[in-house]
Amino acid sequence: MKLALLGNCAYQALVDDRARIVWLCWPRFDSSFVFGSLLDEQRGGEMSVTPTGGDWEVEQGYLPETAILRTVFSRGDAAVEVVDFAPRFLQYERSFKPTMLVRRVRRLSGSPTVRVVCRPVHDYGRSECDSYLASNHIEYMVPGARMRLTTNAPLTYVREGRPFALEETIYLVMTWGEPLEASLAETCEGFYGRTRHYWETWVKHAAIPERFQHEVIRSAITLKLHQFEDTGAITAAATTSIPEYPGSGRTWDYRYCWLRDACFTLGALRRLGHFEEMERFASFLLNVAEDAGDQLQPVYAISGEGRIDEQVLDHLSGFRGDGPVRVGNAAYQQLQHDVYGEMLGAVAPLFRDVRFRDLQGKRSTALLHRLLASIDAHLESPDAGLWEKRESARLYTFTLLMHWTGAAAAAMVGKTVGDTTLVNRGDDLAARAATLIEGAWRPDLQMYADSPAGDQADGSLMMMVNLGYLPARSDRSIHHVRALARALSANGSHLLYRYRHHDGIGDTHAAFTVCAFWYAEALARQGFHQEAEEVFTHVLSHTNHVGLLSEDIDPKSGARLGNFPQTYSHVGIINTAFCLAPPSGPLI
Numbered sequence: 001m002k003l004a005l006l007g008n009c010a011y012q013a014l015v016d017d018r019a020r021i022v023w024l025c026w027p028r029f030d031s032s033f034v035f036g037s038l039l040d041e042q043r044g045g046e047m048s049v050t051p052t053g054g055d056w057e058v059e060q061g062y063l064p065e066t067a068i069l070r071t072v073f074s075r076g077d078a079a080v081e082v083v084d085f086a087p088r089f090l091q092y093e094r095s096f097k098p099t100m101l102v103r104r105v106r107r108l109s110g111s112p113t114v115r116v117v118c119r120p121v122h123d124y125g126r127s128e129c130d131s132y133l134a135s136n137h138i139e140y141m142v143p144g145a146r147m148r149l150t151t152n153a154p155l156t157y158v159r160e161g162r163p164f165a166l167e168e169t170i171y172l173v174m175t176w177g178e179p180l181e182a183s184l185a186e187t188c189e190g191f192y193g194r195t196r197h198y199w200e201t202w203v204k205h206a207a208i209p210e211r212f213q214h215e216v217i218r219s220a221i222t223l224k225l226h227q228f229e230d231t232g233a234i235t236a237a238a239t240t241s242i243p244e245y246p247g248s249g250r251t252w253d254y255r256y257c258w259l260r261d262a263c264f265t266l267g268a269l270r271r272l273g274h275f276e277e278m279e280r281f282a283s284f285l286l287n288v289a290e291d292a293g294d295q296l297q298p299v300y301a302i303s304g305e306g307r308i309d310e311q312v313l314d315h316l317s318g319f320r321g322d323g324p325v326r327v328g329n330a331a332y333q334q335l336q337h338d339v340y341g342e343m344l345g346a347v348a349p350l351f352r353d354v355r356f357r358d359l360q361g362k363r364s365t366a367l368l369h370r371l372l373a374s375i376d377a378h379l380e381s382p383d384a385g386l387w388e389k390r391e392s393a394r395l396y397t398f399t400l401l402m403h404w405t406g407a408a409a410a411a412m413v414g415k416t417v418g419d420t421t422l423v424n425r426g427d428d429l430a431a432r433a434a435t436l437i438e439g440a441w442r443p444d445l446q447m448y449a450d451s452p453a454g455d456q457a458d459g460s461l462m463m464m465v466n467l468g469y470l471p472a473r474s475d476r477s478i479h480h481v482r483a484l485a486r487a488l489s490a491n492g493s494h495l496l497y498r499y500r501h502h503d504g505i506g507d508t509h510a511a512f513t514v515c516a517f518w519y520a521e522a523l524a525r526q527g528f529h530q531e532a533e534e535v536f537t538h539v540l541s542h543t544n545h546v547g548l549l550s551e552d553i554d555p556k557s558g559a560r561l562g563n564f565p566q567t568y569s570h571v572g573i574i575n576t577a578f579c580l581a582p583p584s585g586p587l588i
Contacts, residue, residue: 001560003038004060004069004546005222005238008088008097008195009229012238014038014564017060017545019071019082021047026176027099027145029228029235029302030255034120034147034176039241039325040316043125047174048117049105051080052163062546066199067221068192069546078110080166089194095229099176102188105153106169115163116172118149124313124327133159137179148179207273209581215540216577218547219570220272223265226567231287232280233257233302234265237551237563241318241325244552244562245509251318253329254551254563256308258299259285259339260386261568262346263405268574275355282350289343289367294374296343298336298388299329308332331388337378338386338399341406344371348409352416365419368410372425375403379432385450386460387498394451397440398460404433405467437469441476447483450499457487459498459515465522466575472525481522488515490555494535495542510552510561513539517572524579536576549573 002017013035014023024035024047037044056073063070068085083104088097105114120129122142129140129147137150138159151158153170171188173180180187199221208216227234240253262285269278288304289296301308310328318325350356351365379400382393411426413419439452450458462484464470470477488496495511496519516539523532542553544560549569551562 001242001550001564002060002545003548003564004062005225005548005565006067006069006084006086006101007225007238008067008086009095009225009227010097011086011099012225013084013086013101014238015069015071015084017058017071019049019058019060019073019084021084021101023239024101025255026147029238030253032122032124034122034142036121036125036316038239039319040125043121043316045121045125045128046117046119048115049080049082049103049172050115050117051075051078052113052115056080060545062218063196065203065217065221066196067225068196068199072108073112074108076110078112079108080112080114081106081108083192085192085195087191087195089191089198097229098178100180101174102191103172103174104169104188104192105166105172107166112166113163114166115161116151116153116158116170117161118158118172118174120147124325125316131159136184146177146179148175149173150175150180150184152184202274205273207271209577211581212536212540212573212577215543215547215573216272219573220274222548222565222570223268223567223574224274224277227277227281228302229280231302231304232282232284233300233304234261234281234567235302236261236568237566239563240327241323242550242561242563243319243322245554246320246322246561248509249324251322251324251326252331252563253308253310253326254566256299256301256329256332257284259288259296259346260298260336260342261571263342263402264571264575265567266346266349268571270349271574271578279356282347282356285343285346286367289347289371294370294377296339296374297332298334298339299332306332331384334384334388335381335393336386336388336399337374337381337383338396338402340371340374340378341399341402341404344368344375344406345402345409348406348413351413365413365417365422368413368422369425372407372410372422372429375407375429375433376425379403379429380436394453395436396451396458397437397448398450398458398463400433400437400440400452401461401464401467401469404430404437404469407433434469445483445487446479447487448480456499456501457484459484459488459496459512459518462515462518462522465525466518472522473527478526481519481526485519493555494519494538495553495555509554511555513542513549513551513553513566513569514572517569517576521572521576521579524576529580532576533580536580540573 003014006013022038056075060071071082073080140147150173237254241251244250310330313325316325385396407429414422450456490511496515498512520535548565550560550564551566
């Protein structure tokens with residue numbers, strides 16, 4: 001997928017390598033798309049800038065250390081540049097992040113002609129937008145909203161999709177809600193400069209390793225763009241319904257916040273040193289935990305809403321005609337008991353860090369006690385597991401691992417704050433979880449199985465090393481990682497399947513991107529740095545032309561599959577890079 005991500009922490013958009021906006025959900029991450037040709041070329045609307053008159057070579061990339069995209073079309077002596085960005089900068093001591101997409105189109109050389117098309121839709125493509133021309137904008141009629149394209153391009157040509165000579169720089173400003181009423185060129189250039197400065201400054205304030213700096217920076221920006229700043233939620237991906245594998249029917253909506261990701265995402269943010277994002281995300285998690293009572297869901301809407309009913313949109317053909325298209329996610333109804341340990345693992349470090357005294361003051365350790373009580377209640381309860389298998393529930397080793405992780409983290413907090421009850425209960429639950437985990441050890445296979453009652457390999461159990469359950473350099477740890485890699489290797493490569501058995505839906509054919517990063521991280525922790533780097537660089541070779549990764553990879557063709565870009569995958573890049581190389585900094 002040759003797609004680039006735009007955003008400003010209020011909305012997200014995807015641009016393809018021909019400068020088409022193929023995915024834009026407004027006014028927020030989980031809204032209906034207004035441009036959605038990614039899922040249906042006919043019903044998805046169109047926003048494109050296309051040089052006319054034959055084949056053009058295209059180069060595309062982000063401006064260094066920013067979320068600003070530059071696409072250059074060239075042919076002979078003619079060249080056209082398209083710059084796309086979502087304005088974001090600090091104004092009046094607050095983040096200015098309007099629901100606005102800015103496109104700057106300029107002639108670099110020659111005498112090119114271009115065709116500009118803007119045809120938004122609403123209600124997931126069920127309706128096209130009626131429009132009317134004003135003096136310098138096109139107003140699009142959306143029920144209950146106001147959407148406008150403000151431009152200095154000829155409005156008639158844009159509305160009718162007719163080509164015109166590109167003589168002066170043109171600006172295309174798409175807005176939802178508050179329209180642009182100020183000077184067009186001056187505002188766009190001003191927003192461009194301030195947005196570029198914002199991202200460059202944000203990156204400078206990040207801790208990065210000595211090596212793999214470009215990959216870590218792009219992943220950091222990608223994580224940032226997946227945070228819905230208003231609530232602090234971080235979504236799993238920008239899209240819905242891109243299949244895990246062609247014809248699989250595995251087309252899920254990932255525009256929501258999985259609590260499971262919290263522990264890993266917060267760990268990556270801590271490594272990066274971006275505490276504002278970390279604090280916002282932690283606040284979202286704490287709010288969810290306070291509202292949920294004794295039963296946490298695995299996934300929530302970005303507002304914190306618990307009900308996100310899943311429905312199939314039959315009128316859309318799907319990604320490359322491969323449906324079904326789904327909105328909502330029925331996984332919110334599943335029992336996934338690992339969320340209690342992950343929540344504890346996510347928030348516990350905040351109680352041990354003096355920089356988060358304000359957050360600690362608002363939330364007492366009562367929440368930690370309540371989460372421990374939930375672990376106690378569900379310690380031996382079967383669930384759907386982290387892979388959300390739609391089959392009979394069972395007791396999964398990964399769920400037990402997260403029980404252990406959360407209980408151990410709570411005990412450490414107890415020692416820090418002097419809460420002996422927290423220490424004793426945490427230690428007791430960690431020991432009980434460890435006893436159950438050991439029941440999954442298979443001496444004949446030299447690995448821990450996916451369940452104490454099973455014998456299947458599970459890629460998530462690489463995390464037994466990365467989370468510290470297994471001493472990294474112990475014989476058992478080394479045998480376990482090697483056995484998992486042999487069992488799950490995709491076509492003998494460094495890519496790994498999540499598992500190899502039928503999961504209640506069908507067989508899995510795609511390698512799960514983050515499993516390979518978990519593998520590389522485990523190897524690095526065990527001291528096999530050269531081998532870990534080989535795995536890491538191999539997976540990095542599957543990033544697209546602008547450095548982004550999807551959820552899955554086709555082990556045969558190398559194609560990126562699944563929802564895009566996947567935050568889990570980019571968390572894997574950050575964590576593994578930090579294991580392979582220490583952060584840069586002065587020697588003394």
